[in-house]
Amino acid sequence: MFIQPVFWIIIGMLGLLMITSAKYWLSDLNIVMKWWKWLLAGAWFVLLSLSLAGGMTLIGEGEQQAGLYFLGFSLLIILLLGVGLWRLLARKKKDTNQ
Amino acid sequence: MPKGNKKINRRDFIKYSGIAGAALTLSGIAGAGYFAGKDKSTHTGWGKGAYGENQDFNRTPFRVNNPTYKKAGKPVRIGYLENIFNRNGELYRLMHPRDGSNPKWSLQQGVDDLPGDLKKFYKKHPGRLDEFKKAYRRGRQQKKNWEKYKDQYLLADAWSAAHSSPMRGREAFPAEPQDAPEKSDFKGINTKPCQLKSPGHGSRLMKKIAHTFGATLVGIAPVKEEWLYQGYLRGVGKTRYEKPPHWKHAIVVGIPHEWESLYANPVYGTSYDAYSMLNFIAGKLEVFLKHIGYAARSHVPPTDYDLVMPPLAIDAGLGEQGRNGILITPELGANTRLAAVTTNMPLENDKPIDIGIKEFCEKCKICAEQCPSGAISFDKQPPQVIRGYRRWEINQEKCFTIWNTVATSHPRGCRVCLAVCPYSRKNNWIHKLAKQMDAYDPTGAFSSAMLAMQKQFFDYPGAQEYLPPPDGSNAVYQEPPDWLKTEEWFDL
Numbered sequence: 001m002f003i004q005p006v007f008w009i010i011i012g013m014l015g016l017l018m019i020t021s022a023k024y025w026l027s028d029l030n031i032v033m034k035w036w037k038w039l040l041a042g043a044w045f046v047l048l049s050l051s052l053a054g055g056m057t058l059i060g061e062g063e064q065q066a067g068l069y070f071l072g073f074s075l076l077i078i079l080l081l082g083v084g085l086w087r088l089l090a091r092k093k094k095d096t097n098q
Numbered sequence: 099m100p101k102g103n104k105k106i107n108r109r110d111f112i113k114y115s116g117i118a119g120a121a122l123t124l125s126g127i128a129g130a131g132y133f134a135g136k137d138k139s140t141h142t143g144w145g146k147g148a149y150g151e152n153q154d155f156n157r158t159p160f161r162v163n164n165p166t167y168k169k170a171g172k173p174v175r176i177g178y179l180e181n182i183f184n185r186n187g188e189l190y191r192l193m194h195p196r197d198g199s200n201p202k203w204s205l206q207q208g209v210d211d212l213p214g215d216l217k218k219f220y221k222k223h224p225g226r227l228d229e230f231k232k233a234y235r236r237g238r239q240q241k242k243n244w245e246k247y248k249d250q251y252l253l254a255d256a257w258s259a260a261h262s263s264p265m266r267g268r269e270a271f272p273a274e275p276q277d278a279p280e281k282s283d284f285k286g287i288n289t290k291p292c293q294l295k296s297p298g299h300g301s302r303l304m305k306k307i308a309h310t311f312g313a314t315l316v317g318i319a320p321v322k323e324e325w326l327y328q329g330y331l332r333g334v335g336k337t338r339y340e341k342p343p344h345w346k347h348a349i350v351v352g353i354p355h356e357w358e359s360l361y362a363n364p365v366y367g368t369s370y371d372a373y374s375m376l377n378f379i380a381g382k383l384e385v386f387l388k389h390i391g392y393a394a395r396s397h398v399p400p401t402d403y404d405l406v407m408p409p410l411a412i413d414a415g416l417g418e419q420g421r422n423g424i425l426i427t428p429e430l431g432a433n434t435r436l437a438a439v440t441t442n443m444p445l446e447n448d449k450p451i452d453i454g455i456k457e458f459c460e461k462c463k464i465c466a467e468q469c470p471s472g473a474i475s476f477d478k479q480p481p482q483v484i485r486g487y488r489r490w491e492i493n494q495e496k497c498f499t500i501w502n503t504v505a506t507s508h509p510r511g512c513r514v515c516l517a518v519c520p521y522s523r524k525n526n527w528i529h530k531l532a533k534q535m536d537a538y539d540p541t542g543a544f545s546s547a548m549l550a551m552q553k554q555f556f557d558y559p560g561a562q563e564y565l566p567p568p569d570g571s572n573a574v575y576q577e578p579p580d581w582l583k584t585e586e587w588f589d590l
Contacts, residue, residue, distance in 0.1 A: 008126065012123040012126060015119075015123075016119065016120075016123070019116075019119070023112060034111075035106060035111045038111065038112075038115070053527075053528075054528045057526055057527065057528045058528065061523075061524045061526065062361070062576055062577065063555075063556060063557075065555065065556065065557040066555040066556045066557070069554065069555040070551070070555055073555075
C-alpha cells in the first residue's frame with residue numbers, strides 16, 4: 001500500500017517534466033500554442049491515458065480478450081483524433097509562417 | 099502582460115498553468131497522503147486478507163538457519179497444567195463440580211488439599227495459587243461492579259457476546275428456533291435495555307455493527323406480510339400464521355462469493371462460502387440485538403428463512419431484481435447473497451433504489467444466453483405475474499437439473515448467471531465508472547454502448563460448454579485460481 005502515494009508523486013513529477021519538455025518541443029517546431037490548444041492536447045492525453053489504463057485494467061483482471069479489443073478499438077480512435085489534433089496544431093504553424 | 103491588454107498570452111497562460119499545476123500537484127500529494135492514511139483497506143490484517151496480500155513483508159533476505167530463541171538446557175514438552183486456562187479450569191471444576199455435588203476444594207484451603215497433579219504444580223510454583231485466589235475474588239467483585247458499568251459498556255459487551263456465541267456448544271449457529279417467534283425471538287433478551295436516542299440512531303448503529311461482523315451491504319426494510327412464507331414457520335412447523343407483531347423491521351445483509359471461485363463456476367465455485375459467512379453475520383446480529391434489549395430472529399441461507407430475501411432486499415434499497423430472478427446490486431452485481439434479521443428495535447427504513455437495472459436486464463440477456471439449463475427467460479419483459487407481481491422467475495426445475503449434471507460431487511449449484519452478469523464485474527475503477535455513469539444516464543444510451551462492448555469484447559464459453567462431455571466440455575466462465583486447481587499441488 002505504501003507504494004501508491006510514491007507512485008503518484010513520481011507521476012506528478014513526470015507530468016511536470018513532460019509539460020516543460022512539450023513546451024520546448026513545440027517551440028522548436030515553431031508551433032504557436034494558445035490556451036485552447038493546450039486544453040485540447042491535454043484532453044487528448046487524458047483520453048490516451050484512460051484508454052491505456054482501461055485496457056490494461058481489463059487484462060489485469062483476467063479479461064485478456066476484452067482488454068486487447070478495448071485497447072485496439074480505443075487506440076484506433078485516439079490515433080485518428082491525434083492525427084486531427086496534430087494537423088490543427090501544424091496548420092497554425094503554417095498560418096504563422098504566412 | 100502589457101497594461102490594458104486583457105488578452106492572455108501563451109507565456110502567461112503557461113506561467114499561471116504552472117502555478118495552478120503545482121498547486122494541484124501539491125494538493126494531490128497532500129490528498130493522496132491523507133487518504134492513504136484514512137483508507138480503511140489499509141487496516142492491518144484486514145484489507146486484502148482473503149489472498150494473503152497483507153503478509154507483504156519480504157522475509158527472504160532475513161531467513162536464517164537457526165531461530166532466534168536460545169537453547170539453554172534439555173527441551174521439555176509443555177505440561178497440560180502449565181496453561182493457565184487449563185489449571186484454572188481444573189480449580190473451577192473442583193470448586194463448582196458440574197454434577198452439582200459438594201465442592202472438592204475451596205479458597206480457604208491450601209495447596210496440600212489439592213489433588214495430585216495440581217498439588218504438584220502449585221508446590222513447584224509457590225505463589226501462583228495465591229494469585230489465583232486473588233483473581234477469583236476480584237472476578238466476583240467485577241461481577242458486582244458490572245452493574246455500575248453495564249450501560250456505559252453495553253455495546254462493547256454485546257459486540258463481544260455476539261462474537262463469542264458461535265464458539266459455545268456444538269450446535270449449529272445461529273441456533274434453529276425451537277418455539278414460535280413470540281417466544282424464541284425474545285429468548286435471552288436483555289430485560290433492562292437503555293433508551294435508544296432515535297430510530298435513526300438505531301439504523302446507523304446496526305449498520306455499523308453489521309459491517310464489523312463482515313456484511314458488505316446492509317439495508318433496513320419494513321417487514322411486509324407478502325414477503326413471509328406461508329404454511330411453515332420455523333420453531334412451530336407446518337401452520338397458518340400471520341406476521342408476528344414484533345417483526346417491525348428487517349436488517350438485510352449482503353455479501354459476495356469469493357471472487358476468483360465465482361468466476362470459475364459452475365464446477366469450482368460453491369454457494370457455501372457466502373452462506374456460512376451470512377450465518378455468522380446474521381447469527382451475531384441476532385445475539386447483539388437481544389443483548390441490547392430487542393427481540394430478534396435471523397433468517398439465513400440456504401433454507402432457514404421465514405421470509406423471501408430478494409424483495410426484502412429491494413425494499414431495503416440494496417438493489418433491484420434481475421432477469422435471473424435474484425437481486426442485483428450496484429456494488430456486487432448478481433454476486434450478492436442475502437440474510438436478514440427481523441426485530442422490534444425502532445429503526446429507520448431505507449428507501450428502495452432505481453438505477454436502471456430492470457431496463458438493463460430487458461436488453462442484456464447475457465445470463466439467459468449463458469445459462470446451461472435454459473432456465474432463464476429471453477422475453478423482453480417478464481411474462482408472468484408471480485404472487486401478484488410481474489417479475490422475472492427462473493424455471494427452478496430446469497436449473498436444479500443442471501445442478502445435478504455439472505461435474506461436482508453432489509448438486510451444489512451452478513451460479514453461472516451470477517458470474518456472467520455485467521454488474522458482477524470486478525470492483526475496479528473502470529467498472530465502477532461504467533456503473534456510475536450508467537446509473538446517471540436516463541436515456542439508456544450509455545448502457546447500450548457498454549452492453550455492445552460487453553458482448554463484442556468479452557469471451558463467454560457458451561451455454562452448452564459448461565456441461566460435462568459429451569454434451570459440453572466442463573467449461574468454466576474464467577480460469578480457476580491456482581489454489582483451486584488440484585493439478586497444481588498434486589500428481590494426477
